[in-house]
Amino acid sequence: MAAINRDDVAHLARLAHIEMSAQELDRMAGELAVIVDSVKSVSEAAGDDVPATSHPIPLTNVFREDVVGHTFSAEQALSGAPDSDDNRFKVPAILDEA
Amino acid sequence: MSEQNTTAEGLIRLSAADLAEKLRAGEVTAVEVTQAHLDRIAAVDGGERGVNAYLHVNAEEALAVAAEVDAIRAAGGAEAEALHYLAGVPIAVKDLIVTVGQPTTAGSKILEGWHSPYDATVVERLRAARMPILGKTNLDEFAMGSSTEHSAYGPTRNPWDLDRIPGGSGGGSAAAVAAFEAPLALGTDTGGSIRQPGAVTGTVGVKPTYGSVSRYGAIAMASSLDQIGPVTRTVLDSALLHQVIGGHDPRDSTSLPEPLADLVAAAKTGNVEGLRIGIIKELHGEGYQAGVENRFNESLQLLKEAGAEIVEVSCPNFQYALGAYYLIMPSEASSNLAKFDGVRYGLRVLPEEGPMTIERVMGATRAAGFGDEVKRRIILGTYALSAGYYDAYYGSAQKVRTLVQRDFEAAFAKADVLISPTAPTTAFRLGEKLDDPLAMYLNDVATIPANLAGVPGLSLPGGLADEDGLPVGIQLLAPAREDARLYRVGAVLESLLEAKWGGPLLAQAPDLAAAQALEAQEAK
Numbered sequence: 001m002a003a004i005n006r007d008d009v010a011h012l013a014r015l016a017h018i019e020m021s022a023q024e025l026d027r028m029a030g031e032l033a034v035i036v037d038s039v040k041s042v043s044e045a046a047g048d049d050v051p052a053t054s055h056p057i058p059l060t061n062v063f064r065e066d067v068v069g070h071t072f073s074a075e076q077a078l079s080g081a082p083d084s085d086d087n088r089f090k091v092p093a094i095l096d097e098a
Numbered sequence: 099m100s101e102q103n104t105t106a107e108g109l110i111r112l113s114a115a116d117l118a119e120k121l122r123a124g125e126v127t128a129v130e131v132t133q134a135h136l137d138r139i140a141a142v143d144g145g146e147r148g149v150n151a152y153l154h155v156n157a158e159e160a161l162a163v164a165a166e167v168d169a170i171r172a173a174g175g176a177e178a179e180a181l182h183y184l185a186g187v188p189i190a191v192k193d194l195i196v197t198v199g200q201p202t203t204a205g206s207k208i209l210e211g212w213h214s215p216y217d218a219t220v221v222e223r224l225r226a227a228r229m230p231i232l233g234k235t236n237l238d239e240f241a242m243g244s245s246t247e248h249s250a251y252g253p254t255r256n257p258w259d260l261d262r263i264p265g266g267s268g269g270g271s272a273a274a275v276a277a278f279e280a281p282l283a284l285g286t287d288t289g290g291s292i293r294q295p296g297a298v299t300g301t302v303g304v305k306p307t308y309g310s311v312s313r314y315g316a317i318a319m320a321s322s323l324d325q326i327g328p329v330t331r332t333v334l335d336s337a338l339l340h341q342v343i344g345g346h347d348p349r350d351s352t353s354l355p356e357p358l359a360d361l362v363a364a365a366k367t368g369n370v371e372g373l374r375i376g377i378i379k380e381l382h383g384e385g386y387q388a389g390v391e392n393r394f395n396e397s398l399q400l401l402k403e404a405g406a407e408i409v410e411v412s413c414p415n416f417q418y419a420l421g422a423y424y425l426i427m428p429s430e431a432s433s434n435l436a437k438f439d440g441v442r443y444g445l446r447v448l449p450e451e452g453p454m455t456i457e458r459v460m461g462a463t464r465a466a467g468f469g470d471e472v473k474r475r476i477i478l479g480t481y482a483l484s485a486g487y488y489d490a491y492y493g494s495a496q497k498v499r500t501l502v503q504r505d506f507e508a509a510f511a512k513a514d515v516l517i518s519p520t521a522p523t524t525a526f527r528l529g530e531k532l533d534d535p536l537a538m539y540l541n542d543v544a545t546i547p548a549n550l551a552g553v554p555g556l557s558l559p560g561g562l563a564d565e566d567g568l569p570v571g572i573q574l575l576a577p578a579r580e581d582a583r584l585y586r587v588g589a590v591l592e593s594l595l596e597a598k599w600g601g602p603l604l605a606q607a608p609d610l611a612a613a614q615a616l617e618a619q620e621a622k
Contacts, residue, residue, distance in 0.1 A: 004481060012480045016432060017439070017457065018473055019449075019465040032478060034536055039421035043490045046497035053499040055322050055352065056308045056552025057578055062351040076215040080443035091441055092454045 004036045005029060106134040110278040114187045114335040117281055121171070121186045128164035128171075128186030132230045135188050136160070139232070139279045142610050147617050149610070150254045151264075151274035152233045153193050156200050160188060160230035167228050182227035184338060189224060190280035192271050193234035194241050195326065196315045197221050200231070204317045205239040205249040205267075208467030209444045218315020219350070220284060220326050220343040227342050232280050235270030239469045240435065241291055241319045243267050244541040247532055248471040255528070256299060257610050258568055260617070262525040265295030271329040272299040277610055282339050283329040288319050289423055290521075290545025292327050293557035297520035297571020300559045300603045302588070304328050304336045305545075307578045308552035309354040311340070312347030320430035321352075323423075323549040331604060333558060333588040337365040340581070354579070364582035365589040371405035373587065376513025379412045381544045387523045389563025393570040394519045397560050400594040401517075401587070411512050413505035415498065416547050422498035423546045424539060425482045425491050431472075432479030438467065474535060503551045510577045515587050518544050520557040520571030548575055556584040558592055559603040569603060 006029040013020045013028075020028065074087040083090040104126050109117070120126045136157050143149050167186035171178050196202045196214035198221075203209045217225070224231060238248035246254040246269030254269040256262040257277040264273040271283035272295030285292035287305035296303030304327045311326045318324060328339035344358045375398075382394055402408050440446035440463030441456075447466040449458045468476070482491035509516055521541055531538045548555040553575055560572035572591065576583040596602055 008481070009477060012477045012484070014461075015484075016436075016476050016480045017460040017464055018468065018476065019458075019461040020473075028474065028477060031474060031535055032481070035424065035474075035478060035539075036481070038536055039424050039491075039495075042418050042421040042425060042498055043494040045415065045418040045422075046494060046501055050497040050500050052493060052496035053503060054496055056499075056503070056550070057352075057354065059309070059352065059354075064348060072215055079215055080212050082440060082444070082446035089441055091456050092448075092459050094456050 004032050106137060109134040110138050112281065113332045114184060114281045114330065114338060115332070117187050118183050124171070128167040128230065129161060131186065132160050132164040132188045132232070135232055135280055142277055142614060143279060145614070147255070147260055147614050149257055149273050149277050149279065150252055151235055151270045151277060151279055152190070153203060153205070153236050153251055153270070154200050155233040156231050159199055160232050163228060163230040164188070182342070184342060185228040186230070187281060188230040188232045189339075190232045190235050190271060190274045190283040191221065191224075192237055192268055192283065192285050194237055194286050194317050195221060195284060196317065197231065197234065200234055202234065202317070203251070204241070205237045205251060206467065206469070206472070207250045207445060208438050208463070212444050214315075216315065219312035219347045221315065223343050229342070235268070235274050235283060237270055238267035239472050240317065240431070241267035241286055241288060242431070242471050242475055244290070244294060244538050245526075245528075245531065246270060247528065248469055250469055253528055256525050258300065258607055259525065260613065262527055262568070263298070265298040265525065267291040268295045268303075268329065272296055272301050272303065275299075275301050275329050275331055276604060276607070281331070282335060284326060284343070285329045286316055286324055286326050287549065288323045288325075289427060289549050290542040292329060293545050293555055293571065293573060294521045294541060296329065296557040297573075298525035298569060300569035300607065302330045302333055302336050302556070302558045304340060304556045304581075304584065305548060305554060306340060306344060306581055307354070307554045309352045310358065310554075310579070310581065311344045312350040312353050314347055314349040318434040320427040321434065322430060323427060325549075331602065333556070333585060333592045334362070334365045336556070337361040337585045356579075359582040361582055361585050365585040367586040368590065369405065370401060370587055370590045373406045373515065374409055374513045375401055375406045375587065376409050376411040376509055376516045378416070378509065378516055378518050379410055380414065380416045381518035385522055385543075386519055387563060387565070389565045390519045390521075390523065390570050392564060393560040393562075394572060397572050397591055397595070398517070400598070401591060404590060404594060409513050411509040411516065413502075413509055413547070415501035415505045418498045419502050419547045419550055420539065420543050422495040422502070423542070423550060424478070425495035426499070426550075428475040428479030429482045429492050430479070432476045432483065435472070435476055438464065440464075471535070499550050502547050506547070506551045506553055506577070514576075515583050516575040518573050518575075520544060520573040524563045524566055524568035524570060544573060551578075553578050554581040554584055556588050558588050559595070561595065561599070561603065562606065
């Protein structure tokens with residue numbers, strides 16, 4: 001299995017929307033390399049015949065009646081928003097200025 | 099004795115069950131009990147050398163709820179009769195669980211000052227039982243850590259030694275209960291965050307069967323592993339609290355449909371005769387501190403003398419559990435934490451230069467709002483889920499989960515309950531493992547398998563380690579939906595150990611107020 005390097009971390013940080021300084025990338029790459037190395041035995045533990053478990057106690061078809069339950073008012077929903085306008089969340093430009 | 103117990107100093111040392119009895123008998127009022135705990139918080143929690151168990155103290159509301167209970171009880175009649183057994187017994191809530199009327203931070207700067215518009219289901223149930231909520235307790239940011247040092251609001255200190263960690267992520271809840279700043283608390287356990295703090299602070303902590311306590315309103319770290327549970331000083335108190343918060347909740351789609359068993363009755367069973375108790379070969383011995391091993395063996399001996407049959411079981415795939423956990427947990431966390439984007443709640447940070455797009459605002463917000471450990475786990479999870487690595491990492495880890503479940507099934511065919519030390523060591527020093535994430539992760543080696551398999555676990559005090567005089571935790575594990583067995587065995591072991599010690603383990607803890615006063619004097 002491939003080791004994780006500084007370029008990988010920079011790419012992952014972009015995917016995860018976390019800005020990182022050059023120093024932070026250096027440090028994080030070193031730390032993550034050690035952690036990734038320590039977990040690599042996991043990929044050799046189970047054969048192809050072992051099914052994956054995504055939930056410890058599986059429940060199937062959890063439905064509810066199709067009726068309106070508790071809902072939040074716009075004021076409640078927006079109460080923690082950093083910015084809002086006209087009963088909506090307000091965000092900076094979605095597209096680049098260009 | 100009884101007179102002494104109704105002084106403020108006496109009240110804070112009583113168990114929740116004893117407080118409930120005194121309240122019902124009219125020997126004390128709920129306001130007196132609540133005020134005694136608020137006074138204790140004021141005395142030992144703040145300042146440079148304070149315990150720092152609380153991030154927020156909810157004095158006004160707690161006293162108002164207590165006064166309501168006292169008024170109902172004084173009026174008598176049907177409403178007084180209908181009061182919950184624990185009505186008027188105060189409780190602290192881990193700050194990962196959302197509450198109306200108090201801030202919820204998850205220990206993170208990204209949620210500083212945020213107020214939830216709704217209560218978690220467990221909080222609704224505390225309110226229905228009229229239990230005054232004393233405040234919100236400290237934790238590692240988003241419950242990621244084993245020491246509470248990753249809190250954005252400073253570490254919590256261990257009441258047994260103020261230079262040591264109280265465990266994590268629920269160090270605040272455990273320390274609050276150990277320092278008599280609350281008789282009860284709620285925690286959450288994703289890989290040991292209730293049980294390991296319990297172990298290192300000499301308190302009791304329970305991770306219920308996955309799905310048996312609603313997760314609605316617990317800010318999710320790893321949804322397939324997270325579970326809310328009780329943090330207390332006695333096994334019976336955990337059973338009482340578990341009964342308050344447990345049971346089906348339609349708002350959590352992973353909530354088990356069946357009602358809880360009678361856990362309080364289980365805690366009062368009083369015998370372990372004929373029960374088969376399995377020692378897990380892989381969860382003791384090498385890598386475990388000698389003093390931990392000694393206390394563990396002592397508990398085994400006591401259970402054997404009480405008529406339990408001690409058997410040995412092997413769970414060979416537990417060697418992969420820690421690795422699988424550190425792939426599954428960050429993968430789920432990276433997805434769950436994507437919602438903290440500077441749009442709907444919490445912090446928004448604008449980039450200092452360049453184009454002001456939403457993507458750059460998210461990048462700047464998450465860079466400023468998340469601490470190092472959270473960033474590490476988000477990056478690790480993003481890596482484990484990325485194309486080309488998914489099968490090797492996340493897929494393999496989910497297969498290990500199946501192997502761990504099979505190990506448990508085989509073990510529970512031979513034993514009714516399994517036993518191990520809760521953590522490999524006693525409390526380490528603040529700062530000792532902060533620069534070595536992997537060393538920190540190893541602390542969870544004995545608690546993680548239960549989360550992967552969804553089975554319940556309980557940690558109770560097993561005594562003090564010979565070499566450092568610090569608390570050691572004993573972990574009991576039962577099959578899924580058999581939480582009652584933990585309370586039955588836990589209560590028996592607790593009474594055998596307390597008979598040996600001549601009282602609760604926490605009676606041997608140093609006098610916190612005196613220790614702090616001495617330190618303050620020395621500092622001058």
